[in-house]
Amino acid sequence: MDYYLKCIECGADFDKTEIIYTCRKCDGLLDVIYDYDEIKKNMDMEKLKTAPPSVWKYKDLLPIAIEPVSIREGGTPLYKCDRLAKKIGVKELYVKHEGMNPTGSFKDRGMTVGVSKAIELGMKTVACASTGNTSAALAIYGAKAGIPSVVLLPAGKVALGKIGQALMHGAKVIMIKGNFDDALALVRELCEQEPIYLLNSVNPYRLEGQKTIAFEIVDQLGFKVPDRVVLPVGNAGNITAINKGFKEFVTLGITDKRPKMTGIQTEGACPIVKAYKADADDITPEKNPETIATAIRIGDPVNARKALIAIKESGGMAESVTDAELVQAQKDLAQLEGIGVEPASATSVAGLKKLVDAGLISKDETVVCVTTGHLLKDPEEVISVCTEPVTVEANLEALRKAVFE
Ligand SMILES: Cc1ncc(COP(=O)(O)O)c(C=O)c1O
Numbered sequence: 399m400d401y402y403l404k405c406i407e408c409g410a411d412f413d414k415t416e417i418i419y420t421c422r423k424c425d426g427l428l429d430v431i432y433d434y435d436e437i438k439k440n441m442d443m444e445k446l447k448t449a450p451p452s453v454w455k456y457k458d459l460l461p462i463a464i465e466p467v468s469i470r471e472g473g474t475p476l477y478k479c480d481r482l483a484k485k486i487g488v489k490e491l492y493v494k495h496e497g498m499n500p501t502g503s504f505k506d507r508g509m510t511v512g513v514s515k516a517i518e519l520g521m522k523t524v525a526c527a528s529t530g531n532t533s534a535a536l537a538i539y540g541a542k543a544g545i546p547s548v549v550l551l552p553a554g555k556v557a558l559g560k561i562g563q564a565l566m567h568g569a570k571v572i573m574i575k576g577n578f579d580d581a582l583a584l585v586r587e588l589c590e591q592e593p594i595y596l597l598n599s600v601n602p603y604r605l606e607g608q609k610t611i612a613f614e615i616v617d618q619l620g621f622k623v624p625d626r627v628v629l630p631v632g633n634a635g636n637i638t639a640i641n642k643g644f645k646e647f648v649t650l651g652i653t654d655k656r657p658k659m660t661g662i663q664t665e666g667a668c669p670i671v672k673a674y675k676a677d678a679d680d681i682t683p684e685k686n687p688e689t690i691a692t693a694i695r696i697g698d699p700v701n702a703r704k705a706l707i708a709i710k711e712s713g714g715m716a717e718s719v720t721d722a723e724l725v726q727a728q729k730d731l732a733q734l735e736g737i738g739v740e741p742a743s744a745t746s747v748a749g750l751k752k753l754v755d756a757g758l759i760s761k762d763e764t765v766v767c768v769t770t771g772h773l774l775k776d777p778e779e780v781i782s783v784c785t786e787p788v789t790v791e792a793n794l795e796a797l798r799k800a801v802f803e
Pocket residue numbers: 503529531532599630631632633634635636637693694740742743770771
């Protein structure tokens with residue numbers, strides 16, 4: 399399949415054989431550009447309409463020629479959430495639960511493509527900086543591919559389940575005395591100097607895997623497009639990737655419209671929301687981001703420019719929520735719909751509620767909230783926000799008291 403990399407700022411082109419993360423001329427972010435006429439000619443539309451969703455169902459739209467490094471990612475459930483819809487006050491609400499991926503987050507979609515690309519390019523080691531989920535996914539796909547992985551984490555700020563995954567799957571785990579943004583700057587430098595393949599979302603191939611969330615949403619809605627997609631935003635790759643997916647389906651004539659991409663951050667870490675509200679083209683980095691949602695504790699999102707463009711061109715918006723609001727949404731998802739998510743993921747639902755309450759989102763819209771990671775990723779947060787269990791003597795009287803009083 400024919401494709402190349404194009405700078406979103408100066409338009410410079412780069413060949414697919416190059417190991418490159420940003421534009422060599424202006425340092426702008428890169429996009430993967432395909433020959434869509436060619437794809438259209440060869441696409442098996444019957445299969446597209448009937449085969450069950452998974453990342454590799456859409457391989458005609460993915461830049462990998464080898465047998466992919468895969469542990470069956472994608473194909474996550476799209477739940478219709480009527481009780482939650484009623485509470486929030488929208489007509490039709492769906493939750494795309496990316497926590498149901500093999501490693502428990504949407505990062506698997508990016509890593510199956512990213513690690514496959516590393517192998518295709520002949521790279522022998524992979525690396526990333528991470529707030530946790532990227533490192534878990536990289537460790538697992540690195541293990542599956544049989545190559546070493548190196549992960550840089552902000553010391554003391556990563557949820558337990560994620561560190562456990564990175565360690566057990568054999569990554570070299572390095573704690574940085576700094577935040578995620580410091581770790582990302584460091585790993586980018588390391589990968590420029592050494593033959594180590596960088597698999598953060600600044601790598602455009604990572605995002606190609608993540609765009610399949612858009613394909614699956616359309617697929618699971620019977621080839622209908624929702625009015626709006628709401629999702630958490632951290633390093634801002636996912637909102638960009640999903641927007642690209644919806645655009646590609648329109649380009650290929652599979653759908654005829656795109657949803658409004660709506661990004662949610664927390665009040666303690668919201669550079670994109672501030673830029674959106676100021677109608678700015680780029681962010682002002684935040685030096686000390688802080689939130690209970692450690693996955694999106696990011697002050698200098700690497701994909702900010704792409705994300706702001708995606709929000710603007712899709713007619714979407716950006717909003718921030720408090721930690722208290724996201725914890726309430728996390729409980730609503732869990733207790734009204736049986737959907738267990740980690741704190742960052744719940745910002746999508748908290749943000750939707752805030753925007754509906756403010757009259758900025760119409761009650762008549764069909765909305766998809768993306769929940770990005772599983773509840774079990776961050777058990778410490780769960781314990782800290784839920785009521786403690788009661789302990790009683792092992793007799794029926796004590797039990798009755800505990801159950802009925
Ligand atoms: C659970 C979870 N949700 C949301 C995000 C934000 O995604 P993105 O960085 O692509 O904006 C991340 C990572 O950043 C994450 O781990």
